[in-house]
Amino acid sequence: xSSSRLTSSLYLLAFALLLQNVLGTDPLFSRCSSTTxxxxxxxxxxxxSVLMGSINQLAPAEGFALGSLGQNNLDRPYGLxxxxxxxxxxDCRTCALIATREIRKSCPSSKRxxxxxxxxxxxxxDTDFFGQIDDExxxxxxxxxxxSNPVLFTEKxxxxxxxxxxxxxYNSTKLYAAGEMDLxxxxxxxxxxxxxxxDLSSADCKKCLDGAITDLPRVAYGKAxxxxxxxxxxxxxxxxxxxxx
Numbered sequence: 001x002s003s004s005r006l007t008s009s010l011y012l013l014a015f016a017l018l019l020q021n022v023l024g025t026d027p028l029f030s031r032c033s034s035t036t037x038x039x040x041x042x043x044x045x046x047x048x049s050v051l052m053g054s055i056n057q058l059a060p061a062e063g064f065a066l067g068s069l070g071q072n073n074l075d076r077p078y079g080l081x082x083x084x085x086x087x088x089x090x091d092c093r094t095c096a097l098i099a100t101r102e103i104r105k106s107c108p109s110s111k112r113x114x115x116x117x118x119x120x121x122x123x124x125x126d127t128d129f130f131g132q133i134d135d136e137x138x139x140x141x142x143x144x145x146x147x148s149n150p151v152l153f154t155e156k157x158x159x160x161x162x163x164x165x166x167x168x169x170y171n172s173t174k175l176y177a178a179g180e181m182d183l184x185x186x187x188x189x190x191x192x193x194x195x196x197x198x199d200l201s202s203a204d205c206k207k208c209l210d211g212a213i214t215d216l217p218r219v220a221y222g223k224a225x226x227x228x229x230x231x232x233x234x235x236x237x238x239x240x241x242x243x244x245x
Contacts (some may be wrong), residue, residue: 028118040115160180
């Protein structure tokens with residue numbers, strides 16, 4: 001992808017984030033498979049519908065659920081739902097139901113799809129992706145405001161997010177961590193979050209988050225807030241408290 005096309009895509013994603021925050025219903029991003037050999041059969045659609053209903057029932061209790069369903073490997077869907085580690089069970093349930101409804105509406109004949117909201121992520125595929133880092137689905141969004149000292153600010157964001165990545169990967173059963181750090185510019189604080197889907201190992205969670213954190217200075221240098229949201233992990237930083245209490 002050319003740099004101009006990448007920049008345009010990132011601006012569109014930033015605008016999508018703004019819409020989602022204002023309206024509360026639009027996804028941060030979604031993607032459907034479009035190749036001929038990934039068109040869902042009636043049997044696949046039936047299995048997928050049952051699977052989505054099952055994992056959506058399970059997700060609110062723990063904030064995460066995954067599973068597969070079907071006798072025939074050609075028509076067996078694999079799916080997961082991840083709710084952000086700071087959302088309530090009721091908000092998790094609501095987000096998962098909306099995600100399921102919207103992805104089926106947007107991708108009615110796709111064997112593979114992913115959709116993400118601020119509160120949750122849902123994805124499914126006709127191949128077993130459990131335990132594998134998803135490098136195909138990664139999206140970037142940022143705060144439109146710039147910081148006064150981008151060099152120092154970037155150092156601090158990487159420092160905080162790297163600490164949270166280690167904590168999420170090795171010291172959390174939910175593969176989730178959130179925290180804050182004082183900035184030298186006075187009373188300003190930096191807030192961050194790191195989160196992985198729980199099908200990953202601790203080592204792969206750390207690898208996924210490290211990759212996401214490395215991307216941030218490239219796509220959002222000097223921005224007062226940004227996030228990388230992927231199919232396997234997310235990293236977020238802001239200069240205001242965004243974690244849901």
